[in-house]
Amino acid sequence: MARIYNFSAGPCTLPVEVLEQVSDQIVDYGNTGMSLIEMSHRSKMVDGVHCAALDLVREILNVPESHHVLFLGGGATMQFGMVPANLLAGGKSADYIHSGAWAKKAIADGKAFGDVNVIWDGKESSYMTLPDPAPGNLNVTPDAQYLHLTSNETIGGIQWKRFPDVKAPLVCDMSSDIFSRPIPMEKFGIIYAGAQKNLGPAGVALVIIRDDVLQQCSDDLPLYMNYKKHVDGNSMLNTPPVFQIWMIKLVLEWLKGKGGLEWAQEMAARRSQILYDMVDRHSEFYRCPVDRAVASPMNVVWRCATEELEAKLIKEATAAGLDGLKGHRSVGGCRASIYNAMPLEGAQALADFMNEFAQSNG
C-alpha cells in the first residue's frame, strides 16, 4: 500500500529512507555475510555503530564534555525510578512539577525513594498550562537534589518554551520533544528520553547525565540501575538493544543531513502552525483546549462540539490515509502528533482535511 500519514503519539512515523536502509541491510550488513543484530556486541562492527550513534547525539544536541551520553533499556518509564534510586537514597529530597500524565508517573516513582515536593500542580487548569519559569516564580526547596520537569506532555499537548533558572540541576523527561530544538545543556543534570518519537523505535532510552550529578549517584544499587556502571561501560555493561541503536544512528544521520536542530525546530514550528491556524480559522467548529502560550509544536490537540463529531472526523481521516488522530483515552478529543519525520505535506494534508470537514459538518 502507498505510504500513509501516521499521526500516532509514539511509536510514530519514522523517516521512510531509514526504514528502506534497514530493509536493505538487515540480512547482510556491510557485506559481512550476517546481520548486524547477529554480531557480537563486542565486535568492531557493532562497537562502531554504537559509538557513531553516541557521537551523533553529542554532535547534533551539542552535548558538552561535562555530560555523559548513555543508551539504556526499559524506556523512559525505567528512568522514572532510576533517577530517584540514584539521587534520593537516604531520605534526600527533590522538587517536581506536576504538568500532566507523564509528570505524574515520574512523581510516583520519586516517592518510592525519597522526599518529593510537588512545587507546582496544573490540576486547576486540567493540566492545560505550565508555570511561568521566570526566576523567583517557582517556590523551590533550598536543599532539593534536583527539579524534575517534563519538557513536553504528549497527552495534554503542552511544552515548556523556556526552562527555569534554579540552583538545583534540572532533571527532565524529554521523550517527546528531544531533537526538535536546541537545549541549554548546562542547566540539566539529567535528560532522559524514550526513543520512540524523534529518535527511533521503542525499546531504548537516551540518558544524558552531567558529571557532577553522576558523582552524587548512589553506589549501592543493582547493576542495571547504576548510572556510574553504565558510564564506565559506555552503555555496553550488558548487551545493548543493538537494533534500536543502529536505527538511532540512521535517524540521526538523516536529521544531520536535513540540517539538524535548526531545521527540526523550523519544521516543527511550520507543521504545528498549519494546524493551529486551521483550528483558529474554524473557531466556531474546532477548539484548542490548551493555553496557547505553551501549546506544543509536537502534539496538537483540538476538540469538536461533540464526541460524535470527533469520532466521525477520526474515522473519515483514517479512510483518507491520515492515521492515529484519536486523542489519548484519558482525555478524548483529537490529537495530531507531528514529530521530525512527519513531512510538511502531512500537516498540510491534515489541515486541508480539517478545512473540508468543518465546512461539511459545521
Add this chain to the structure above:
Amino acid sequence: MARIYNFSAGPCTLPVEVLEQVSDQIVDYGNTGMSLIEMSHRSKMVDGVHCAALDLVREILNVPESHHVLFLGGGATMQFGMVPANLLAGGKSADYIHSGAWAKKAIADGKAFGDVNVIWDGKESSYMTLPDPAPGNLNVTPDAQYLHLTSNETIGGIQWKRFPDVKAPLVCDMSSDIFSRPIPMEKFGIIYAGAQKNLGPAGVALVIIRDDVLQQCSDDLPLYMNYKKHVDGNSMLNTPPVFQIWMIKLVLEWLKGKGGLEWAQEMAARRSQILYDMVDRHSEFYRCPVDRAVASPMNVVWRCATEELEAKLIKEATAAGLDGLKGHRSVGGCRASIYNAMPLEGAQALADFMNEFAQSNG
C-alpha cells in the same frame, strides 16, 4: 556476501528466513502503508503481534496457567536485580549456586537487596563442573525464598542436565538454553532469559513467573521494577520493544514449524556431538576443559596446546567463513556457540575444519 556460519555466543545467528521476512515487511507491514515499529503499541496490529508472541512462548514451552509470561526491557542483567528487589525486601534470604560468570552477577545483585547464601561454589574446579542435583545433596537453607541457578553458563560451557528438587521455588537464568529442551515448569518460580540466543535480537528479556511467587512480590517498588504491575499490564505497562517482540514471534513460528522443543533438543545434541567427537578424535591436539557430564550442547569450548595455536585456528576459521570462535576474554581458548538457528551443516563445516587444522598443525 554469501552467508557465513556465525558461532558468536550472543547476539548470535538468527534464522535467515526470519531476517528475510523482516526485510520484506519493515517498510510496509501487512499492506498498512507503515512499518509495524511506527504503529501505536495500543493498536490492534501491534497488540496482535504482542499477544501472538506471548501465546507462542506458552504453547512451545508448555507453560501452564499457573505461570505468567512477560517481555521486559533491560535484558537478563535487569533481572539479576529485579528478582531480589521483588522477593528479598525486608531482610529475606535466598540460596544461590555459583556456577560461573553469569551466576556471579546474579549473586552480586542479590546481595544488594537481601541475605544471600551461596550454597555451592564451583571455584575449585575453575567453574568447569556443577553439583549433583540429587535430593539431599544441596545444603539448602530452610527459609530461603528461592534457589537461584544459571541453567547454562555460556562462558564456561556447562549446563544443568537435571534441575534440583528442593522445597523452595527455583529461580533460573535460562538466557542461553531456553527453547533448546523441555522444561519441568512446575519447579520454577521465575525463569528469565535475555532474548539474544534462541529467541531473537538483544533488547528484551523473557520472564516467566509462577502466580504464587508473584503474590509474594513486593508492592513497594518503582513502576518498572514491579512484576505485579507488568503482569497487570500484560507487558504493555509502557511501550514495549516492539521490534524484538515481532522478531520473537517470527523466530517462534519458525521453531514451531521445525518441530518445537523436541526438534531443538535433538538438533542441539547432534550439533554438539559432532564437535565433542572431533575434540575426542584429536585428543592429542584438542582438549575439552569441562566436566563432560555437564558439557553444554549450546557452547562447546576447547583448547589447543598453546595460545598461539588457538589464535591461528580462530584466524584461519574466520577466513574460511567460520566466525566468532574466540573464547570469552576472561577464559581464553576456543568456543563454538551453536544455538537453534545454527544449521547442522555449520557444525559439520566447523568439525571438518578442526579435523584439517589438527592434521596440518599436529
